[in-house]
Amino acid sequence: MIEPERLDHFMARANAAYYASHDPFADFTTAPEISQVFGELLGAWAASVWAQMGAPDPVLLIEAGPGRGTLMADALRTVARVAPDFAAALRVHLIETSPRLRAEQAARLPSAMWHDRLEDVPAGPAIVLANEFLDALPIRQFEHVAGAWAERHVAGGRFVALPCAHASDAAPDGAVLELGEAALAWMASLAARLVREGGAALILDYGFTQAQYGDTLQALRHGRPVSPLVEAGTADLTAHVDFAALAATARAKGATVWGPVAQGDFLRALGLEARVERLAALHPARAAALVAGADRLASPAQMGALFKVLAVTGSRIMPPGF
Numbered sequence: 001m002i003e004p005e006r007l008d009h010f011m012a013r014a015n016a017a018y019y020a021s022h023d024p025f026a027d028f029t030t031a032p033e034i035s036q037v038f039g040e041l042l043g044a045w046a047a048s049v050w051a052q053m054g055a056p057d058p059v060l061l062i063e064a065g066p067g068r069g070t071l072m073a074d075a076l077r078t079v080a081r082v083a084p085d086f087a088a089a090l091r092v093h094l095i096e097t098s099p100r101l102r103a104e105q106a107a108r109l110p111s112a113m114w115h116d117r118l119e120d121v122p123a124g125p126a127i128v129l130a131n132e133f134l135d136a137l138p139i140r141q142f143e144h145v146a147g148a149w150a151e152r153h154v155a156g157g158r159f160v161a162l163p164c165a166h167a168s169d170a171a172p173d174g175a176v177l178e179l180g181e182a183a184l185a186w187m188a189s190l191a192a193r194l195v196r197e198g199g200a201a202l203i204l205d206y207g208f209t210q211a212q213y214g215d216t217l218q219a220l221r222h223g224r225p226v227s228p229l230v231e232a233g234t235a236d237l238t239a240h241v242d243f244a245a246l247a248a249t250a251r252a253k254g255a256t257v258w259g260p261v262a263q264g265d266f267l268r269a270l271g272l273e274a275r276v277e278r279l280a281a282l283h284p285a286r287a288a289a290l291v292a293g294a295d296r297l298a299s300p301a302q303m304g305a306l307f308k309v310l311a312v313t314g315s316r317i318m319p320p321g322f
Contacts, residue, residue, distance in 0.1 A: 006151065008140045020099065031131060035276075041275065044079075045270060053125060053315070056125040059091070060121065067105075069107070127200055129201075130205075178242070193314075200313040221234060258311035
């Protein structure tokens with residue numbers, strides 16, 4: 001008989017195997033791969049924040065879950081153009097556990113330093129970027145059945161609900177409650193660092209802004225939804241991010257929280273349309289693709305509303321876009 005495995009343990013094991021052995025960009029496309037403007041705007045955002053921090057030199061520019069390194073490469077190109085002093089002061093640090101992805105990142109960012117965890121990054125003032133990072137961290141799920149809570153485990157490609165002592169407010173029968181302990185622990189560590197060392201973080205991901213019931217666990221293979229419980233390690237497993245819980249965790253550590261706001265509103269506030277218009281004028285052959293990419297990032301019908309943006313600061317910084 002297969003021993004049931006708690007969902008967060010299953011998800012952590014499955015994603016570790018997946019990222020170690022697969023090219024995730026064969027299965028899904030993230031914002032930096034859709035448009036160069038995404039990374040460029042985040043680079044300009046980081047430059048503005050650095051100036052508000054008092055222009056520390058050196059300063060750590062950290063990205064969690066940097067994918068192929070596309071976002072950071074686009075950001076650095078913009079920083080070199082608009083903020084050369086910041087470009088000279090920054091030191092790039094990447095949080096990545098996959099050897100496969102580290103190799104791709106190194107081709108674009110040869111001067112970067114790599115770490116397995118945020119806690120491994122050296123001390124110092126920092127600007128942290130995390131795009132579609134928290135959604136891949138493991139979650140726990142509880143279901144409310146006949147007036148009691150049970151925790152979901154995985155066995156034989158299906159859920160097995162085992163009784164537990166989880167307590168919460170009254171819930172309707174059949175309700176599913178998700179708990180992203182790993183994401184909240186990461187946020188607690190990040191917020192404490194920013195309060196202690198100084199700096200700011202920008203988190204972009206899909207999720208919700210108020211606590212809610214529902215099963216958001218999903219898996220993609222070759223761009224198509226598949227069961228997240230079968231063939232562990234062959235698909236990317238993700239869940240929606242609870243931004244309200246993240247914000248509460250950051251505030252509990254003494255940090256200041258900005259947002260969350262919709263990604264479309266945030267990118268437009270940073271000058272998305274103006275940048276796309278300029279690029280389209282410079283590269284007429286790419287104009288249609290540039291406009292389509294911007295629409296995909298910002299339109300409420302695509303990524304603009306589902307994706308949220310949250311900023312966390314350790315001091316009196318007023319980050320752009322909020």
